[in-house]
Amino acid sequence: MMFGSADALVQLSIKSRDPYVAAAVHELATGITKLELEALICGTRRTALAIARWEHTPASVLTALAGVHDEAIELRLDKNPGTSSSVLSGLYEEARSKDKAGLTKLIAQHLNSGTEVLRRIALHANDSECLLALSKNPAANAKVLAELSERASGSDIAVAIHKNIAQNASASAELLTRIFDASEVYTQAAILGHANCPAWLIAKAAASEEVLMMRVLARNRRVSKESLQRYAACEDAGVRAGVAANALTPVALFRHLIKDKCELVRREVASRIDLSEEHIEALSRDDDIWVRQRIARSPTTSLDVLYRLAVDAVADVRRAVARNSMSTVHLLNMLAEDTSAWVRSGVAYQVNASQRILMKLADDKDVDVLSGVANNPNTPQSILKALVGSSDTDVRRGVILNKSATRNTLLPLLEDPYYLHRVLLVHNPHLQAQDKWSLRDDPDFQVRFSVYRWAANICLKMPDTFLVTK
Amino acid sequence: MKILVAVKQTAALEEDFEIRDDGLDVDEDFMMYDLNEWDDFSLEEAMKIKESSDTEVEVVVVSVGPDRVDESLRKCLAKGADRAVRVWDDAAEGSDAIVVGRILTEVIKKEAPDMVFAGVQSSDQAYASTGISVASYLNWPHAAVVADLQYKPGDNKAVIRRELEGGMLQEVEINCPAVLTIQLGINKPRYASLRGIKQAATKPIEEVSLADIGLSANDVGAAQSMSRVRRMYIPEKGRATMIEGTISEQAAKIIQIINEFKGA
Numbered sequence: 199m200m201f202g203s204a205d206a207l208v209q210l211s212i213k214s215r216d217p218y219v220a221a222a223v224h225e226l227a228t229g230i231t232k233l234e235l236e237a238l239i240c241g242t243r244r245t246a247l248a249i250a251r252w253e254h255t256p257a258s259v260l261t262a263l264a265g266v267h268d269e270a271i272e273l274r275l276d277k278n279p280g281t282s283s284s285v286l287s288g289l290y291e292e293a294r295s296k297d298k299a300g301l302t303k304l305i306a307q308h309l310n311s312g313t314e315v316l317r318r319i320a321l322h323a324n325d326s327e328c329l330l331a332l333s334k335n336p337a338a339n340a341k342v343l344a345e346l347s348e349r350a351s352g353s354d355i356a357v358a359i360h361k362n363i364a365q366n367a368s369a370s371a372e373l374l375t376r377i378f379d380a381s382e383v384y385t386q387a388a389i390l391g392h393a394n395c396p397a398w399l400i401a402k403a404a405a406s407e408e409v410l411m412m413r414v415l416a417r418n419r420r421v422s423k424e425s426l427q428r429y430a431a432c433e434d435a436g437v438r439a440g441v442a443a444n445a446l447t448p449v450a451l452f453r454h455l456i457k458d459k460c461e462l463v464r465r466e467v468a469s470r471i472d473l474s475e476e477h478i479e480a481l482s483r484d485d486d487i488w489v490r491q492r493i494a495r496s497p498t499t500s501l502d503v504l505y506r507l508a509v510d511a512v513a514d515v516r517r518a519v520a521r522n523s524m525s526t527v528h529l530l531n532m533l534a535e536d537t538s539a540w541v542r543s544g545v546a547y548q549v550n551a552s553q554r555i556l557m558k559l560a561d562d563k564d565v566d567v568l569s570g571v572a573n574n575p576n577t578p579q580s581i582l583k584a585l586v587g588s589s590d591t592d593v594r595r596g597v598i599l600n601k602s603a604t605r606n607t608l609l610p611l612l613e614d615p616y617y618l619h620r621v622l623l624v625h626n627p628h629l630q631a632q633d634k635w636s637l638r639d640d641p642d643f644q645v646r647f648s649v650y651r652w653a654a655n656i657c658l659k660m661p662d663t664f665l666v667t668k
Numbered sequence: 669m670k671i672l673v674a675v676k677q678t679a680a681l682e683e684d685f686e687i688r689d690d691g692l693d694v695d696e697d698f699m700m701y702d703l704n705e706w707d708d709f710s711l712e713e714a715m716k717i718k719e720s721s722d723t724e725v726e727v728v729v730v731s732v733g734p735d736r737v738d739e740s741l742r743k744c745l746a747k748g749a750d751r752a753v754r755v756w757d758d759a760a761e762g763s764d765a766i767v768v769g770r771i772l773t774e775v776i777k778k779e780a781p782d783m784v785f786a787g788v789q790s791s792d793q794a795y796a797s798t799g800i801s802v803a804s805y806l807n808w809p810h811a812a813v814v815a816d817l818q819y820k821p822g823d824n825k826a827v828i829r830r831e832l833e834g835g836m837l838q839e840v841e842i843n844c845p846a847v848l849t850i851q852l853g854i855n856k857p858r859y860a861s862l863r864g865i866k867q868a869a870t871k872p873i874e875e876v877s878l879a880d881i882g883l884s885a886n887d888v889g890a891a892q893s894m895s896r897v898r899r900m901y902i903p904e905k906g907r908a909t910m911i912e913g914t915i916s917e918q919a920a921k922i923i924q925i926i927n928e929f930k931g932a
Contacts, residue, residue: 244697251682270697273684361914384917410916591859615859641865 204657211235211650217245218643222650225258226657236262243268250274254647257282264288276304283312290315299325307331313339320346326355333362340370347373357382364388371396383410390414409434416440423448435460442466452477461486468492478503487512494518504529513538520544527552539564546570553578565590572596582607591616598622605629617642624648669821670726671714672781673749674772674799675707677733677740678792691899703740706787708857710850713817714785715748715858721821726750730775732760732768738873745868746860753779753874755881762890765793769801771888774881776806782821784847788813796849803847810847811840815854819844 204226211223212234220238227235239259240246249255250263251274260278263271264285272289275281281289286305293301305311306319306328316338323329332338333346343363350359360377363369364385374389375396381389387410389395390403397420403411404425409432415421416429417440430441430451435458441447442455443466455467456477461484467473468481468489473496482493482503493499494507495518508519508529513536519525520533521544534545534555543566545551546559556577559567571577572585573596582597586607597603598611598619605628612633614620621644624634638649678701685698711729718725729744730753731737741752755771763771776784784806786799796812803810815837816829823844830838831851842848860868878884890896911918 242697247682247697248700270684270686358912361912361917365914384914384920387916388914413916613862615861615864617859641862 207653218647219650221249221255221259222647223654225256226654261285276301283310286311287315303328303331307335309337311337317342333359336367339368343369344373361385383408387411387414412437413440417444419446435462438463439466456480464489471498490515491518495522497524513540516541517544530555539567543567543570568593569596573600575602579607586610617645620645621648624652669723670781671783672776672779673710673714673729674786675729675731676704676790677701677737678704678790692897693900703743704787704790709852709854710785710787711744712855712857713850723821725821732771741873742868745871746864753876755876757878759885760888763888764893764895765795765797766801767888767893769798770805772802773805782845786849788849788851799847799849808845808847809843811842812849813851814848815851
């Protein structure tokens with residue numbers, strides 16, 4: 199029997215006396231019922247601490263816990279990624295009034311902290327740890343970072359603050375420019391790699407012979423082709439690897455890069471999808487395993503090359519062929535007979551694998567192969583049903599994650615011994631509401647929470663349409 | 669044939685915790701209780717023997733502790749243990765591992781098992797002495813840090829492999845009955861089935877008093893222990909350093925540290 203409304207669900211939750219179930223439906227409740235749920239959540243300090251710390255606790259519950267005024271709970275709220283901006287604002291006032299720099303630091307680095315709180319920290323916090331934490335926080339906007347930079351200028355921590363700002367996604371072009379001239383080479387390199395770095399600064403820095411700057415610029419798509427040509431001839435392998443990775447690198451440069459003395463450079467070239475057949479052919483014969491592995495995985499590699507790499511001496515290269523989306527059924531059939539289970543497993547996960555291949559692999563004894571078969575959407579239901587009985591957790595999880603697994607296949611897994619599998623099933627679109635609701639009294643609190651949270655979300659989305667069913 | 673598995677409910681700590689006012693332990697509010705990790709492996713080893721045996725094997729789990737320990741014992745029952753026994757008296761509070769070993773010994777004498785398994789150590793106190801003290805009180809052969817066991821019910825000898833330093837194993841033949849302390853990784857502990865959990869919820873846990881096993885309050889507790897906790901505290905932070913700076917700078921510093929370490 200299922201609940202019929204948000205009120206009924208809340209009443210059931212209160213009746214359960216389960217603090218995690220209470221937390222799951224808290225958002226639905228109002229008035230006295232909300233207080234009853236909160237009494238369950240805060241029933242013991244131990245429970246309240248655990249729920250305040252738990253990363254799945256809904257924001258409304260964290261807001262309620264902020265009203266308990268327990269420093270140990272507040273510490274957990276400051277750390278919990280789900281704590282809302284308004285709660286963090288209140289916690290900041292409390293931390294500031296009690297001069298708790300440790301708590302202020304947590305708020306300074308929290309991604310949900312509001313602009314006003316962060317601005318006040320930038321302007322008023324005296325603890326260097328708080329200011330450093332703030333300088334790393336991408337939630338701090340350009341204005342806050344500019345104010346922080348200005349306040350920090352001339353202080354002992356200015357260098358460290360500016361290093362962090364140079365890597366903060368919110369830093370504006372203006373601020374980055376201002377920091378650039380006064381900074382040492384590491385910070386300058388970071389600024390050149392920043393998405394907001396002005397084009398004129400990149401153009402100006404392109405003439406630099408400083409290796410760190412060249413490494414960053416060689417990867418930058420805003421660098422001129424002339425600069426890339428110069429970097430391609432640089433003594434430093436890191437710079438040449440940057441050129442090899444840059445999407446704008448002229449094809450003419452590949453001729454040299456595919457023969458580069460450093461394998462790091464050749465690996466970057468091998469990862470590209472704009473290589474000619476000639477380049478691919480050359481790289482497919484490279485001595486470096488990773489270079490061949492990347493060519494074997496590339497969707498632009500020809501079938502002829504793939505067939506050759508399918509008999510490579512190294513299993514990782516053969517597996518890469520097995521994972522290649524361009525591999526044909528014939529090629530996969532060949533690799534399904536490979537002596538290495540790791541290669542056969544690659545075939546088992548391959549979306550192009552035919553039912554015939556998967557049926558053959560279903561007789562394999564290796565757990566990685568069977569996990570792949572269980573995951574593969576082409577695997578026949580009869581095989582998936584058999585794999586549900588596997589003693590291996592990974593294989594059964596493969597069936598749960600298989601998008602083609604039907605309700606009938608999945609139903610026995612509602613009794614799976616591993617709690618996480620039952621949690622996953624609560625979110626599975628192929629199971630019906632009554633199947634999921636049957637887990638409401640599960641022995642594991644995380645499963646119970648998931649079921650009630652799922653039900654609460656339905657009530658929140660469709661308050662009038664959720665019906666009682668048997 | 670009977671195998672007795674000594675188990676303990678251990679406390680894991682949250683990231684942030686507070687020491688009790690008396691300075692002797694962590695405030696209980698910050699502890700998360702669960703079955704000792706090593707004991708999961710001990711129980712699994714007993715279950716493997718039970719399930720592969722042609723003769724009937726009874727697996728009995730025993731623990732010394734207050735009411736809350738029932739939760740861990742039920743976990744053992746859910747995984748297939750036949751019976752669970754819990755010994756407690758408030759006077760036992762503060763008992764060290766040797767006194768706990770003595771309490772367990774009296775239960776073992778009463779149960780008369782053919783083998784006794786315990787975890788190598790508990791994850792919270794890590795004395796690694798309960799199992800060995802039981803062997804001493806019983807005057808039975810014992811082996812510690814058992815990483816492999818070949819034993820069939822009825823055998824008067826078992827062959828074990830003990831884990832030693834440097835990844836070495838020592839193969840030992842041991843007379844039975846014996847006390848073995850089981851190492852992590854000896855097997856792959858099972859998850860309790862839902863049916864098992866439901867059945868375990870209705871199974872009784874035998875509560876045993878000190879008097880039931882011939883002991884009194886004068887035999888247990890801190891006063892009878894050979895060691896006592898004087899204080900518990902968090903030592904000053906060590907030499908760990910956070911590497912600050914830009915990504916390039918952090919990489920350069922790591923290379924510098926590695927080179928210094930290698931003497932380059």
